[in-house]
Amino acid sequence: MEGVDRIARRIHVAAFAVYVVAIGYTYNVFVPLTQPFDVALLGSIFALFALMWLVAFAWRSIRGRRKAETEAFRQNFYLGHMWLYNVAIISDFWILMPNADDAMQLVGVMFTMGTVSVEAFATTRPFAAGFGARSLPYFLSIGLCLYFAVYWGQYSFIIIVFIVCFTALMLMARHAIKLGIKQLEVAHDTKTRFLASASHDLATPLQSARLFFDQVIRSTNADARDKATVGVNWAFDTTEQIMQQMLQHLKLDSGGVTADIREVAIGPLIAQVAETYELAAHLASISIHALPCRLTALGDATLIERAIGNMVSNAIRHAKARRILIGGQKRGDNLRIWVIDDGVGISDADFPRLFEDYFQGSNHGDEIRGGFGIGLASVRQIAILMGGRAGIDKRWRHGCAFYLEVRGVNTVAD
Secondary structure (H helix, E strand, O other), rough: OHHHHHHHHHHHHHHHHHHHOOOHHHHHHHHHHOEEEEHHHHHHHHHHHHHHHHHHHHHHHHHHHHOOHHHHHHHHHHHHHHHHHHHHHHHHHHHHHHHHHHHHHHHHHHHHHHHHHHHHOOOOOOOHHHOOOOOOOHHHHHHHHHHHHHOOOOOOOHHHHHHHHHHHHHHHHHHHHHHHHHHHHHHHHHHHHHHHHHHHHHHHHHHHHHHHHHHHHHHHOHHHHHHHHHHHHHHHHHHHHHHHHHHHHHHHHOOOOOOEEEEEHHHHHHHHHHHHHHHHHHHOOOEEEEOOEEEEEOOHHHHHHHHHHHHHHHHHHHOOEEEEEEEEEEEEOOOEEEEOOOOOOOOHHHHHOOOOOOOOOOOOOOOHHHOOOOHHHHHHHHHHHHOOOEEOOOOOOOOEEEEEEEEEOOEEEE
């Protein structure tokens, strides 16, 4: 933050210098046209502004030596100076412009609206939470509109319309920048959580592999070495599966996967997934039941199998279930593939984010959390890739009922 603060100080010094030059120039131009009272008032405003500016920076310098500044103090300090600029600018405009011709008034509007654009962009970040940040750009525009409404002239209407439209555009741009910053922060946060989760999940099998490998080297008992060898193979297989899951999700996320759409028999895919995860389910004391399905759908067989596998793996890891049911059901012109468990279910607060990247639900213990939070997100991306959709039936209250829905003819396979 020291670098940002140093840049901000330079900007304020430059802005103050520009303001001094502008006042000096306009003073020389308008003095012959301005009443003595107005000249004295203008000089008083400028002197007061300069004094407040210098006192504020001197006070901040003295205060900074005594104690560290908080982020809120820094934001409000610079925002306070922006409000001070605005008050000085509008006061000068109201004092000087009644004596100016139309051309000079238009020049004044042009420069003032330039300040509006600067303030609109300056209050995106880091001043978004500071005092009066949201309404700061409005002040100059409202002051100008009131001026031209009071001193109505030939161009007042079109100038007011221009001020309103220009301010609206600047505020829309500010909103777009804020959204962009928020998306970057979310992306950074999710990737950080992804890497942290990856480190956690990869550490477990790698540590196990190290222990098993140490047993293989040191053990003098043949049976113990054989068991340790099996453990080494398991650890490396688990590591490979985790890496494959991560790479598959990254490919999906980057658009590096294309779907080979053709008519696919769903029954054999369901049976294959049940067989693949049967051992993992058995170790978790869960029984898998694959219902017969003689329906077909249009999709990519590999992607459909992967999506079903992700839903089953998610249930085995997190559901704390006793049974998992896999089946297919015709839904109009589409086919819905269900993975249903009788586990602990999903918290209502988690429903909106279940299929988001890197999201991990809150309804299971830390001892089984694990995972990258990408299994269901990959299911969603696979569904979109095939022109379908993925979801969860919120009506199911005795566990979870996830589904992958794909389009197709849904004819009965021979």
